[in-house]
Amino acid sequence: MGRYSPTVVDHFTNPRNAGELDDPDVRASIGNPVCGDQIMLTAYVDDGTITAIRFRAHGCAAALAAASAISEACHGATLAELGTWDASRVDSLLGGLAPDQRHVAALGGHVVSRLVSNHREGVNDDAPLVCS
Amino acid sequence: MQLAAMLGDAGAAFRLPNAEREAAVVAALRSAFASHAGHNAFYRAQCEAAGVTAADISSVADLARIPLLPVGMFKQPDAHVLMTAPLTDVELEIRSTGTGGVPSVARRDTTTATRVVTALIGQYRDFFGIAKGAGLFLSPSTAETPEMGMVKVFNLLNGLFDDHAYVVRDYAFDPEEALGLLNRWEESMTRHIIGPPFLVGRLLRYLELEDISLKLDPESLVITLGGWKRYTGESISRRDFDEKVERHLGVPAGRVRDMYGMIESNMLAVECEHHRKHVPPWSYISIRDVEDTSIELPAGRTGVIALLDALSTSYPGFILSEDVGEVDSSPCPCGRTGQTVSFRRRLQGAELGCCAVSIEKFLDSQEIVAECEVPAAPARTEA
Numbered sequence: 229m230g231r232y233s234p235t236v237v238d239h240f241t242n243p244r245n246a247g248e249l250d251d252p253d254v255r256a257s258i259g260n261p262v263c264g265d266q267i268m269l270t271a272y273v274d275d276g277t278i279t280a281i282r283f284r285a286h287g288c289a290a291a292l293a294a295a296s297a298i299s300e301a302c303h304g305a306t307l308a309e310l311g312t313w314d315a316s317r318v319d320s321l322l323g324g325l326a327p328d329q330r331h332v333a334a335l336g337g338h339v340v341s342r343l344v345s346n347h348r349e350g351v352n353d354d355a356p357l358v359c360s
Numbered sequence: 361m362q363l364a365a366m367l368g369d370a371g372a373a374f375r376l377p378n379a380e381r382e383a384a385v386v387a388a389l390r391s392a393f394a395s396h397a398g399h400n401a402f403y404r405a406q407c408e409a410a411g412v413t414a415a416d417i418s419s420v421a422d423l424a425r426i427p428l429l430p431v432g433m434f435k436q437p438d439a440h441v442l443m444t445a446p447l448t449d450v451e452l453e454i455r456s457t458g459t460g461g462v463p464s465v466a467r468r469d470t471t472t473a474t475r476v477v478t479a480l481i482g483q484y485r486d487f488f489g490i491a492k493g494a495g496l497f498l499s500p501s502t503a504e505t506p507e508m509g510m511v512k513v514f515n516l517l518n519g520l521f522d523d524h525a526y527v528v529r530d531y532a533f534d535p536e537e538a539l540g541l542l543n544r545w546e547e548s549m550t551r552h553i554i555g556p557p558f559l560v561g562r563l564l565r566y567l568e569l570e571d572i573s574l575k576l577d578p579e580s581l582v583i584t585l586g587g588w589k590r591y592t593g594e595s596i597s598r599r600d601f602d603e604k605v606e607r608h609l610g611v612p613a614g615r616v617r618d619m620y621g622m623i624e625s626n627m628l629a630v631e632c633e634h635h636r637k638h639v640p641p642w643s644y645i646s647i648r649d650v651e652d653t654s655i656e657l658p659a660g661r662t663g664v665i666a667l668l669d670a671l672s673t674s675y676p677g678f679i680l681s682e683d684v685g686e687v688d689s690s691p692c693p694c695g696r697t698g699q700t701v702s703f704r705r706r707l708q709g710a711e712l713g714c715c716a717v718s719i720e721k722f723l724d725s726q727e728i729v730a731e732c733e734v735p736a737a738p739a740r741t742e743a
Contacts, residue, residue: 237447240440263507264455264463285437286462288453288507292437328506
């Protein structure tokens with residue numbers, strides 16, 4: 229495999245669902261304070277299912293691709309399904325990540341998990357939460 | 361002199377007669393411009409809108425016609441449109457995070473990375489003459505911050521030393537450790553200090569408070585990069601800095617060397633012993649009117665710094681920065697020809713953005729956390 233998987237190249241070059249929804253049902257935002265990678269998701273949720281989702285992301289190519297790929301995979305998924313996501317799910321969604329890109333899998337896993345918990349608790353992130 | 365020859369012999373390239381140097385930089389930039397305009401749809405549209413092609417670039421005066429990319433574009437989520445090279449050719453993503461928190465990311469492909477490494481080593485050899493000794497890096501290592509531009513630029517120096525140490529770890533700086541290393545190397549190696557001005561300043565402050573005056577070695581250098589403003593906006597005075605370096609480290613001002621660059625450009629201007637920062641012969645700096653950046657100002661006038669760089673093949677290396685300064689084309693006593701650049705300030709309204717600012721802000725926040733930490737209750741012992 230090259231440095232970037234074909235999936236990362238595709239999503240970086242042709243991002244899907246970029247932007248921000250007006251008046252979303254839930255907003256989740258995660259960032260790494262040192263490297264500066266940030267992913268924010270906004271979504272409409274109907275009866276426990278994501279009916280529309282948009283992302284804003286800053287940082288490395290893998291972070292931008294992850295945000296796009298996550299948004300595509302989340303669309304139509306139930307919150308219950310998303311509640312089982314972790315870093316390895318994001319890694320496989322992106323077709324594998326090089327060692328120096330793996331922090332992105334953790335970032336992606338965190339933002340999906342945050343989306344689910346924010347919706348459950350009825351809260352929204354106004355600023356990126358620190359990714360541990 | 362062609363680009364590859366300049367990179368292979370930076371010392372000779374920096375001392376080309378003016379006419380030859382101008383011809384070399386124009387040829388290198390015209391070739392880079394032709395390549396990006398030919399292979400980058402986004403950039404080609406800018407060129408078509410400006411009505412300029414590579415055939416229009418035949419002299420230094422024409423370089424101002426090359427369309428520029430505003431540096432803020434490197435922070436945009438859709439920065440992929442800037443790319444001339446495909447992502448599959450990208451080897452390095454270098455970033456800088458300023459006070460705003462959104463990173464600026466510059467992607468370098470294989471050709472660019474090879475050229476930049478060659479250029480920087482050539483510049484370090486020509487300006488510093490380092491091939492041995494010990495380097496005390498007042499910065500994190502690249503292992504800790506692998507994508508931070510300033511650290512990456514410093515890191516290329518460490519291969520020239522016989523020994524080196526990074527003394528910022530987990531965003532903490534211990535000046536006693538730095539002092540211990542300088543003492544350890546004293547009898548065996550020429551000692552050099554490398555770091556952003558604010559961290560060298562912390563070491564100087566420690567030495568001042570402890571009333572310690574060292575005498576480093578006759579060939580010692582203090583090399584800085586990262587800007588002279590703290591994240592708080594407070595400026596570090598270069599004159600005070602040089603005086604303190606001489607007083608507490610015994611290094612004369614002529615051996616304190618600052619550098620100027622930004623992660624979005626491959627241009628690194630290194631200071632000579634006369635404190636003039638020399639623009640390398642594969643780059644050109646165009647100073648633009650603050651009110652109308654399409655107007656190029658003559659040497660000596662202060663304006664927005666635009667950097668044109670022939671090394672970049674990954675994206676058009678023609679950047680309109682948010683820095684204000686001027687160029688000087690008068691002869692430098694050091695014998696190097698071409699432009700020298702002076703940074704004055706950030707453009708009004710631009711965020712304070714660089715790696716050093718990011719490190720200092722985080723370092724300070726860690727110290728505040730440590731100071732505010734509630735001490736653990738002492739363990740009870742049986743009487």
